[in-house]
Amino acid sequence: MTTNAEKISAWRQANPGTALxxxxxxxLLSLTTLRDANLQEANLQEANLQEANLRGADLGGxxxxxANLRGANLxxADLWDADLxGANLQEANLxxANLRGANLxGANLGGxxxxxANLRGADLxGADLxGANLGGxx
Numbered sequence: 001m002t003t004n005a006e007k008i009s010a011w012r013q014a015n016p017g018t019a020l021x022x023x024x025x026x027x028l029l030s031l032t033t034l035r036d037a038n039l040q041e042a043n044l045q046e047a048n049l050q051e052a053n054l055r056g057a058d059l060g061g062x063x064x065x066x067a068n069l070r071g072a073n074l075x076x077a078d079l080w081d082a083d084l085x086g087a088n089l090q091e092a093n094l095x096x097a098n099l100r101g102a103n104l105x106g107a108n109l110g111g112x113x114x115x116x117a118n119l120r121g122a123d124l125x126g127a128d129l130x131g132a133n134l135g136g137x138x
Contacts, residue, residue: 036056044067048067052072058078062083069087099118105127109127109132110131113133115137
């Protein structure tokens with residue numbers, strides 16, 4: 001049985017350089033899970049991904065500015081160089097996530113779990129980290 005993530009990855013390989021936005025983006029977001037999906041450099045600006053399952057997803061270089069990721073499961077997700085400016089990540093699970101070089105300027109990370117996350121080179125200017133778990137993060 002092929003998972004949604006495998007279908008998305010296969011589509012991305014068959015359609016290199018095609019932007020993930022507009023009608024295609026809405027179709028992707030309607031899937032039940034985006035676990036392990038390849039969403040590199042996707043335009044997810046202002047997307048509503050509240051409580052989405054993005055565990056292990058590759059969001060490297062994606063534009064998630066002003067996105068609603070409240071309560072999202074981003075356990076082990078790859079968010080290197082992602083733009084999360086102004087994103088709502090309250091209560092999100094970012095355990096072991098790779099946020100290397102990510103822009104988190106003005107993001108709300110209140111109550112988020114950033115345990116063992118890679119934050120090297122991430123910009124946290126003006127980010128709200130109230131109640132966030134940073135145990136083991138670097």
